[in-house]
Amino acid sequence: MKQAESMITVDSLVKRYGNFTAVNGVTFQVQKGEVFGLLGPNGAGKTTTLEMLVGLRKPEEGTAFIGSFNIRKELQKVKEVIGVQLQSTTLFELLTVEEILQMYGSFYPKHLPIAELIDDMILTEKRKSRIKSLSGGQKQRLAIALALVHDPWVIFLDEPTTGLDPQARRTLWDIVLKLKKRGKTIVLTTHYMDEAHVLCDRIAIMDRGELIALDTPETLVRNLHAASAISFSVSSEVDLNEWAKVEGVTKADCKEKEVVLYSDDLQLTLTSLIQTASERQIALEDLQTRTATLEDVFIHMTGRSLREE
Amino acid sequence: MKAYWQLTLAQLRIFIRNKQVLFWTLAFPIFLMVVLGFTLGKGGGISVTVGVVDADKSPQSHELLSLLKKNKALSFEAKNTKEQAISSLKQGDLQIVLQIPKGYEERIKQKGAGSPFALPVYYDETNLTVSQVGQQLVNNAIDTISKKQTKYKPSVVIQPEGIESLHLSYIDFLVPGIVAMMILNNNMNGVAGQIASWRERGILRRMQGTMLKAHTFIAAQITARLVLNGLQALIVLGVARMVFGVAIRGSWLSVIAFVILGTLAFMAIGFIIAGIAKTPESAAPIAGFLSFPMLFLGGVFFPIKDMPDFLQPIIKLLPISHLSTALRETMNVGVSFASLGMEALILAGWLIIAFVIASITFKWE
Numbered sequence: 211m212k213q214a215e216s217m218i219t220v221d222s223l224v225k226r227y228g229n230f231t232a233v234n235g236v237t238f239q240v241q242k243g244e245v246f247g248l249l250g251p252n253g254a255g256k257t258t259t260l261e262m263l264v265g266l267r268k269p270e271e272g273t274a275f276i277g278s279f280n281i282r283k284e285l286q287k288v289k290e291v292i293g294v295q296l297q298s299t300t301l302f303e304l305l306t307v308e309e310i311l312q313m314y315g316s317f318y319p320k321h322l323p324i325a326e327l328i329d330d331m332i333l334t335e336k337r338k339s340r341i342k343s344l345s346g347g348q349k350q351r352l353a354i355a356l357a358l359v360h361d362p363w364v365i366f367l368d369e370p371t372t373g374l375d376p377q378a379r380r381t382l383w384d385i386v387l388k389l390k391k392r393g394k395t396i397v398l399t400t401h402y403m404d405e406a407h408v409l410c411d412r413i414a415i416m417d418r419g420e421l422i423a424l425d426t427p428e429t430l431v432r433n434l435h436a437a438s439a440i441s442f443s444v445s446s447e448v449d450l451n452e453w454a455k456v457e458g459v460t461k462a463d464c465k466e467k468e469v470v471l472y473s474d475d476l477q478l479t480l481t482s483l484i485q486t487a488s489e490r491q492i493a494l495e496d497l498q499t500r501t502a503t504l505e506d507v508f509i510h511m512t513g514r515s516l517r518e519e
Numbered sequence: 520m521k522a523y524w525q526l527t528l529a530q531l532r533i534f535i536r537n538k539q540v541l542f543w544t545l546a547f548p549i550f551l552m553v554v555l556g557f558t559l560g561k562g563g564g565i566s567v568t569v570g571v572v573d574a575d576k577s578p579q580s581h582e583l584l585s586l587l588k589k590n591k592a593l594s595f596e597a598k599n600t601k602e603q604a605i606s607s608l609k610q611g612d613l614q615i616v617l618q619i620p621k622g623y624e625e626r627i628k629q630k631g632a633g634s635p636f637a638l639p640v641y642y643d644e645t646n647l648t649v650s651q652v653g654q655q656l657v658n659n660a661i662d663t664i665s666k667k668q669t670k671y672k673p674s675v676v677i678q679p680e681g682i683e684s685l686h687l688s689y690i691d692f693l694v695p696g697i698v699a700m701m702i703l704n705n706n707m708n709g710v711a712g713q714i715a716s717w718r719e720r721g722i723l724r725r726m727q728g729t730m731l732k733a734h735t736f737i738a739a740q741i742t743a744r745l746v747l748n749g750l751q752a753l754i755v756l757g758v759a760r761m762v763f764g765v766a767i768r769g770s771w772l773s774v775i776a777f778v779i780l781g782t783l784a785f786m787a788i789g790f791i792i793a794g795i796a797k798t799p800e801s802a803a804p805i806a807g808f809l810s811f812p813m814l815f816l817g818g819v820f821f822p823i824k825d826m827p828d829f830l831q832p833i834i835k836l837l838p839i840s841h842l843s844t845a846l847r848e849t850m851n852v853g854v855s856f857a858s859l860g861m862e863a864l865i866l867a868g869w870l871i872i873a874f875v876i877a878s879i880t881f882k883w884e
Contacts, residue, residue, distance in 0.1 A: 300720040316525035
């Protein structure tokens with residue numbers, strides 16, 4: 211790990227709702243200037259973790275520091291150095307872009323020049339428009355502008371691209387990378403693998419309230435010991451061990467009739483798979499090959515797909 | 520401070536840009552006022568005829584009568600017996616009957632020793648507006664006498680002036696009620712609905728993520744609503760004056776003071792409802808459940824005295840009763856703020872209690 215100073219220190223945070231433990235002892239650190247991704251399916255505890263860090267929820271156990279400020283004891287100081295974009299933010303629809311930025315700016319001791327911030331977030335044309343009239347992507351960029359208005363050290367983005375079209379997502383990625391260049395520390399949650407891969411220096415994978423992996427995207431994929439994935443479906447269930455015997459397969463996953471085989475040698479495995487299938491008279495449907503992704507890492511680690519509810 | 524101004528400004532902008540809400544919150548009271556004013560308010564001016572049964576026939580009773588006669592709004596008819604007077608009252612020839620029993624003089628000479636002397640006043644329950652005004656006038660005169668007797672240092676000398684041109688109709692009764700209704704609706708229902716909806720949509724939550732403090736937010740909300748309600752009340756009063764010639768006899772400052780007090784009290788209740796309501800959809804019915812009975816019981820459209828006896832103790836506790844009474848007394852009769860201390864006190868009590876409960880139950884999310 212880098213020798214950089216740590217900007218966020220999270221120490222065994224626990225959050226319970228009645229009998230349900232939403233976050234169960236999560237510990238990690240984020241370095242200054244890093245883009246840190248919290249990844250996981252819905253209900254994994256990403257948002258709860260993030261909301262505890264920004265002071266919107268009180269942890270039952272554990273604590274965390276932003277810079278040197280304790281989130282339990284120095285919340286007001288924490289709020290001064292963090293910027294927050296919450297999931298599906300709604301704002302005062304009848305105010306204009308400029309007005310709402312002025313208003314949020316006034317909540318802090320000092321704020322950035324609003325005009326520059328609007329230019330930065332590519333909202334110049336919409337400066338005088340009411341929030342009601344903005345597109346999804348523009349609203350999301352405004353939400354990020356609001357998070358940046360007081361020039362914070364750390365920016366928390368909760369699913370910044372959920373629900374956006376591909377074009378708007380790209381624009382948002384560029385903005386995040388631009389912020390990284392300026393030395394901001396960014397923590398974002400997402401359930402898009404490609405997004406995590408493009409944006410994040412390191413990724414923490416969460417599942418059922420726990421941190422199950424934490425590393426760079428490359429290392430996570432490499433640790434799968436498989437460069438490629440072959441997926442297909444079969445008409446009747448076949449024992450998983452049969453698939454594991456196919457040549458070159460490092461790992462086999464199957465869920466009902468959907469099968470995924472991982473391999474370092476795609477050609478060898480494919481040839482062997484076709485052979486096995488015809489010997490046993492199994493019809494392979496929807497046969498696809500692809501490069502292994504974080505999604506595969508996740509499925510392998512949890513046995514579940516990321517998008518699953 | 521910057522945040523306070525910005526939030527106040529933002530709230531006012533939201534009010535002004537929400538054209539539909541702005542229109543209907545103004546249109547509704549004005550519509551009600553005009554419709555009720557033209558249908559019920561045409562009864563013309565009130566002429567109050569007081570029947571006097573003077574059984575005492577002493578210099579003291581004459582003094583009382585001559586004091587009463589200074590009021591041009593009142594005309595008098597002497598009656599020999601109580602029965603005679605009451606039957607005229609029932610026929611509608613008299614609106615009020617004042618009886619001065621024997622022993623009045625003696626009692627006055629005792630200079631207020633012992634319990635106060637009771638002067639029976641009879642009035643027509645079916646014509647309450649008029650009889651109420653009449654009672655008020657008679658009351659004032661009697662008050663003056665009894666204060667003189669006890670060497671009271673009076674602050675009441677101002678009374679006769681407002682009364683001289685007193686010429687009241689239902690519309691005069693109605694306008695203060697409408698203003699009270701607006702204050703109730705816009706604040707209690709308005710705050711409850713808006714805050715609950717902002718909470719639901721996560722607007723409050725997002726602000727909680729900033730350095731903004733809750734009291735700054737609430738203070739700005741209050742300021743913006745005071746400005747808006749003040750203006751709306753002024754518009755309604757302006758329309759009332761132009762269309763019906765309803766004037767304010769008392770001090771404007773007093774009217775404004777009660778508008779502010781009422782706004783604050785009902786806003787605090789609105790914050791409580793917003794705290795209790797789990798969804799914005801449930802805020803409206805809760806607010807409706809509370810506001811609807813208040814509109815009917817609290818002297819907005821009908822005199823409080825028309826309400827059944829068993830409800831009177833409840834009505835006396837309602838904030839709306841005191842707001843409508845105070846506005847009415849100030850506007851119609853010209854009573855000074857100082858003599859409406861009780862109303863002001865009860866409204867202030869509501870404000871304080873509701874505010875304490877609201878600050879306990881208030882949730883950002």
